[in-house]
Every structure is written in structure tokens, then in C-alpha cells.
Amino acid sequence: MSFDDMPDRGQLILPGAMETTGGMLKLSKQIVPSLRADLDVPYGDDFYHKIDIFLPEEEDLSGLPVFMYFHGGAWRHGFKEWEGFIAPNITDLPAIFISGNYRLSPESKWPAQINDVADAVAWVYNNIKKYGGDRDRIFVGGHSAGGHLTSLLTLKPHLLTARGLPEDVITACLPMSAVFDVRLANVEPGGTRETVSLILLENRGDDLDASPVEHTAGNVVPFFISWGEHDTDDIKADAANMITGLEKAPGHLETGILPGVDHFEANAACKDRDCLYIQKIRAWMTNPPPRAA
DSSP, X not given: OOTTSOOOOOOOSSTTHHHHHHHHHHHHHHHGGGSEEEEEEEXXXXXXXXXXXXXXXXXXXXXXXXXXXXXXXXXXXXXXXXXXXXXXXXXXXXXXXXXXXXXXXTTSOTTHHHHHHHHHHHHHHHXXXXXXXXXXXXXXXXXXXXXXXXXXXXXXXXXHHTTTOOTTOEEEEEEESOOXXXXXXXXXXXXXXXXXXXXXXXXXXXTTTTOGGGSOTTOOSOEEEEEETTOOHHHHHHHHHHHHHHHTSSSOEEEEEETTOOHHHHHHGGGSTTOHHHXXXXXXXXXOOOOOO
């Protein structure tokens, strides 16, 4: 996939989402051609199994930290191409920024998405050295559905060890405006949360397995959880529940509210160097909080 062959995925659910993501895409189209990058790198066989790798301007660097970021879009929309505009705020650290795709619903249902993100991390772990990256300093994050997937992968390290990776391959996780709860037991029938959850799930019985809030016990990986000041009520509630769960685990936890933005505007705010999310990932990539014992 490139800017020229992005499929039509229809409309996003939230009001204003198409305008905001359209602005992100426009900005990325302007910025990406000037960046040092390897685009559409395959990590698997599917059309969506691709990542974009953005590198510092200076060549021949080594030992660089790596930030893998996955887009939102309720698991049925969204593209890695939305996120290229973020790259300059990471690569000049210097560091490597990677924007990733995963298969989308309804063509692909759970657990296709989490398997794809795990496969992408495995590919990066096994191949990033040739780009100057340090496979022992891989940070993951994402917006909305992307934050859901990277959080769940972090909390389910058996998905990494099953791919031959060490359990501690993820240095830290930074989900933004993420969905942390797709449980169906107490949701309103036909309501927004049920509708969103069933975009992802083919089998209702997978809701617990697919909910990060169900897997926080014993977490040792540092988390930074952020959301927009004007985010949706569901997202704010999810963040509160996730924080409650992670506070009971030994892993380092920080939180932050992105001022003045709604759900998708939180992602778009990453164009600014002084964005709280950008400042946090830059700080952690330079000096990450320790992993709990």
C-alpha cells in the first residue's frame, strides 16, 4: 500500500473523524517525500502486512531506539499512511519511527489484528539492526484501535515468545485514546460500545481475551496512558479502568491528558513537537523507566 492505492474503507464512526484523518493524510503526503524512509516493507503475505520505516537524516547510525506506532479506525478503517507526519518528531532524536498496518474488519476478524501486530514486532526485532536499530529498545504505541492492540500485545507476552522473541522485547507501551475494554456482558444492546466491539469480534465469547483490562495482573512493562481532554466518554471510562488495573501491578505507570482535543485530534496533535505524547515518547526513548522485577 502507498498513498496511491489506499482502499476505500467507507466512513469513520465519530463526527469529524474523516476531516481530521484527512488532514493527517494530507500532512503526511507533504512531509514523507522529504524523509529518509523505506516504505511498504512487508512483514507477511497479506496486502495489509506492511510497515513504513522512517530513519534519521544522518546515515550509518547504529543502536537507535525504535518506536512502532499503529493507527486507529475501530479495526475496520485506517492506514499507516495517516501517521507519516509524526516521523520527524521522532527520527531527529535520533531514533527510528515505524508506522504499521494490520488486517481490517469485516474481512478479517479477531484474532487476526493482534497476530498481525505481533508478527510486525517480530519482523522488526529480527531485521531492524540493518537499519541501525537496537532490537533491545523497541517501544510500541498507537491511537485508539492501535493503542488497544499494542497494549494487549504488551500484556500477553506469550504471543511474543511463541514467535521466538524474548518475553521482555517491548521496552514500554504508550497507548493513546485507546479502547481497553471490549467486554460485552454489561453493555447496552445496540449501543455504541457493543457496536464497536462487534466490529472486532466474530465470536462474542472472545471479548474477555480481546480486552486489555482483563490482562493487567502482574504487568511489569512501563505504560504511559493518554487521552484527549474532549475524548469520548467510553474512551475516558476505559482509561480509568485500565489505570485501576495497572496500578495493582508492579509495572511503572504514568498518565496524561492531551489538552483541548477530541478523539482523533489527539492523534493529529502529534504534529507538534511540544505535544505531551511526543514529549513523553522522546523522553522515554532517551531514558526509559525501568521494567519491574
